[in-house]
Amino acid sequence: MQLIDNLDTFEAPGYAVVTSGTFDGVHVGHQKILRKIAKTARAKGGKSIVLTFWPHPRFVLQKGEGLKLITTFEEKAALIAGSGIDYLVKIPFTKEFSELTSDEFVRKIVVGKLNTKKLVIGYDHRFGKNREGGFEYLKANAGEYGFEVEEISRQDIEDVGVSSTRIREALAAGAIHVANDFLGRPYELSGFVKEGDRIGRSIGFPTANIQVPEAYKLIPADGAYAVQVLLDGRKFQGMLNIGQRPTVSGEERRIEVNIFDFDADIYNKRLTIRFIKLLRKEQKFASIDELKQQLSIDKRQASDILNKLV
Numbered sequence: 001m002q003l004i005d006n007l008d009t010f011e012a013p014g015y016a017v018v019t020s021g022t023f024d025g026v027h028v029g030h031q032k033i034l035r036k037i038a039k040t041a042r043a044k045g046g047k048s049i050v051l052t053f054w055p056h057p058r059f060v061l062q063k064g065e066g067l068k069l070i071t072t073f074e075e076k077a078a079l080i081a082g083s084g085i086d087y088l089v090k091i092p093f094t095k096e097f098s099e100l101t102s103d104e105f106v107r108k109i110v111v112g113k114l115n116t117k118k119l120v121i122g123y124d125h126r127f128g129k130n131r132e133g134g135f136e137y138l139k140a141n142a143g144e145y146g147f148e149v150e151e152i153s154r155q156d157i158e159d160v161g162v163s164s165t166r167i168r169e170a171l172a173a174g175a176i177h178v179a180n181d182f183l184g185r186p187y188e189l190s191g192f193v194k195e196g197d198r199i200g201r202s203i204g205f206p207t208a209n210i211q212v213p214e215a216y217k218l219i220p221a222d223g224a225y226a227v228q229v230l231l232d233g234r235k236f237q238g239m240l241n242i243g244q245r246p247t248v249s250g251e252e253r254r255i256e257v258n259i260f261d262f263d264a265d266i267y268n269k270r271l272t273i274r275f276i277k278l279l280r281k282e283q284k285f286a287s288i289d290e291l292k293q294q295l296s297i298d299k300r301q302a303s304d305i306l307n308k309l310v
Helices: 027-043 055-060 073-080 100-110 135-145 164-172 176-183 288-308
Strands: 002-005 016-022 048-055 087-092 116-122 148-153 187-194 206-213 224-231 234-243 254-261 270-280
Touching: 002 224, 002 270, 016 027, 027 048, 027 116, 027 148, 055 224, 073 087, 100 135, 116 135, 164 176, 176 187, 206 270, 206 288, 224 254, 224 288, 234 270, 234 288, 254 270, 270 288
Parallel strands: 002 087, 016 048, 016 116, 048 087, 116 148
Antiparallel strands: 187 206, 187 270, 206 254, 224 234, 224 270, 234 254
16 A cells, blocks of 8 residues: 555546545444445456545644544554555645535545545545535535445444444443444554553562553553553563552553563563453552452453453
8 A cells, every 4th residue: 555645746546446534443334435445446447545634633623622543643554554455645634624615625636636436435424614515415416526426334233333433432431342343353552661660560460661652542441451462573461451550559540561471671662552351440459469469360361361362
């Protein structure tokens, strides 16, 4: 896949199958659209193009309002590339860009820059100033624009519509199993290992203190989780705690992972956490000994869960 961040120098293919959206999370609904455009482009001897926007429009139009994202741009790009897409076009989302009408957006970019012959969008996709454009608008004007348009229906899991909003809500509540079902994969976050206060090591459970560089990245609810840890091309089992560590009078929210059967210096290294299951919500224990007992239980439970994974 080729990343395009300057449309002025982009040479559009003769036959482009295009989709457009923010694609936060690249969830199973998004994946359905990506498979569709990749398959259609191959069948037509053309190229598949994903048109996305950065930063997320809500950061520009609503100043974020506490919005946290499921995927960083790099994570999103990697997931889209893994779907067999030919081009990912990154449009800088600005206040000026947001003023484009739906007609201007289609004429200037979708047709003018991409030479779109088929446009595939999700059932809820809106575009143009004040989100005025949608499938009905495109269907009514497709002949004039010179392309076909197709709408992909809502993807449901257990009668619930998959959406980025629902995934964010699930993660914020610690419902990792729901988020993972909607994503079609375990939720991930990456960060750097930084110096901690070594309390975990002193009680037999050494932890790596993870700092996530992207302030907008969604951190799941406080609690203990069974996780997989990806480091230097290897995968390890572990348990992770998110929270303020009330038993040891912690104040700031931390992300700490205990990697099983591992004892190496990994300070300043970047690692990736895959969230598999919530073990329990964060608790305050009466003593350090009681905390140690619970950590032993957590480790056994996490090992049982992780050993069942293929």
